[in-house]
Amino acid sequence: MEQSLSFENPKPFSALMSHWLYGHGGYYTRARVGRGGDFYTAVSASAFFGGTLAFYLLDLLEKGQLTLPLSVVEIGAHGGQLLGDVLSFLRALSSGVLEQVRWITLEPLAHLRALQQAYLAQRGITLQCISRPLELPTDTNLFVYCNELWDSFPCEVVQGGKMLYIARDFTPLWRDTSLLEGCAPLWQEYTKDLTQALKRAPKWILVSFDYGQYGKLDRVDLRAYWQHRVLDFTDILEHLATLYQRTDLTYDVDFKHLECLLSQQGACSLFYGTQAKALVNMGLLQLLELFKTHMPFNIYQREALKARALVDPSAFGERFKALIVASFAPG
Numbered sequence: 001m002e003q004s005l006s007f008e009n010p011k012p013f014s015a016l017m018s019h020w021l022y023g024h025g026g027y028y029t030r031a032r033v034g035r036g037g038d039f040y041t042a043v044s045a046s047a048f049f050g051g052t053l054a055f056y057l058l059d060l061l062e063k064g065q066l067t068l069p070l071s072v073v074e075i076g077a078h079g080g081q082l083l084g085d086v087l088s089f090l091r092a093l094s095s096g097v098l099e100q101v102r103w104i105t106l107e108p109l110a111h112l113r114a115l116q117q118a119y120l121a122q123r124g125i126t127l128q129c130i131s132r133p134l135e136l137p138t139d140t141n142l143f144v145y146c147n148e149l150w151d152s153f154p155c156e157v158v159q160g161g162k163m164l165y166i167a168r169d170f171t172p173l174w175r176d177t178s179l180l181e182g183c184a185p186l187w188q189e190y191t192k193d194l195t196q197a198l199k200r201a202p203k204w205i206l207v208s209f210d211y212g213q214y215g216k217l218d219r220v221d222l223r224a225y226w227q228h229r230v231l232d233f234t235d236i237l238e239h240l241a242t243l244y245q246r247t248d249l250t251y252d253v254d255f256k257h258l259e260c261l262l263s264q265q266g267a268c269s270l271f272y273g274t275q276a277k278a279l280v281n282m283g284l285l286q287l288l289e290l291f292k293t294h295m296p297f298n299i300y301q302r303e304a305l306k307a308r309a310l311v312d313p314s315a316f317g318e319r320f321k322a323l324i325v326a327s328f329a330p331g
Contacts (some may be wrong), residue, residue, distance in 0.1 A: 013164040043082045044314045046306040049083025056282035066141045068100040075146040077105040080119035104128045138147040142204035150210050151250045155185040170240040171201035183251040195265035205326040212253030221252050267325035276311035278322030
């Protein structure tokens with residue numbers, strides 16, 4: 001059954017996308033992530049994704065770039081699996097660190113906050129959930145990360161010098177605009193609030209993974225995911241009413257624009273590159289070697305095969321990128 005929109009007059013596409021993903025009955029209130037769902041992420045591929053984040057965190061502590069006590073924060077943690085992986089590896093790899101770590105998720109959806117708290121409670125951790133960046137703590141260093149966050153922000157769609165609007169009956173309307181061709185994500189206010197909140201902490205680092213490139217695409221690359229099928233912008237426009245709130249919506253992340261927004265607020269860029277290079281730099285290979293010496297070979301072989309997807313150019317390694325910014329300069 002088709003669902004009606006909550007606004008009377010034509011609204012920019014970003015308003016529809018916000019309702020589509022985050023509104024009452026929106027897709028992210030029941031998103032199916034994983035091999036049996038609509039799409040899967042690096043988190044679904046291997047626990048070593050979270051393990052590498054934990055290994056990197058310990059390296060930052062060893063070098064003194066971050067200090068204890070510390071808050072570990074995931075933005076957009078969905079069901080909490082990645083946070084659970086970071087926790088498990090941190091518990092296995094360190095001694096005395098876990099006792100000085102506060103676990104936090106930054107999550108706007110109340111039902112996901114409840115899921116995340118229940119998931120971490122099973123692992124003996126009390127999870128603090130906040131809904132806005134300005135609620136981040138100021139009394140500890142912050143290790144903040146996100147995976148496939150930035151491509152889930154509502155965006156405007158511009159084609160041929162015109163911006164897309166949607167009428168209440170799902171009719172697409174096009175109006176003149178000065179915006180550049182392609183998808184224009186609404187990041188500015190969020191990145192401003194996030195960096196302002198981070199700057200109140202003694203030291204902080206933000207690690208972002210997402211699908212994209214360094215620079216804006218000059219075309220509309222809006223996509224919908226449904227049962228591992230990819231629907232392009234033409235498909236979306238033709239079936240707006242049918243697809244509404246039933247599929248994920250996403251687009252390529254322009255990491256140059258994202259880096260610029262964060263840098264304008266005082267963030268120092270530490271790294272931009274492929275996910276493969278980022279994970280190798282963060283210690284994935286050393287972690288696998290460590291795992292090899294402590295586990296039966298058949299278990300190591302199975303887990304190492306899964307971890308290959310994280311750096312494989314035909315899987316997550318090449319088209320997914322990483323951006324790391326911090327309160328401190330590269331050293």
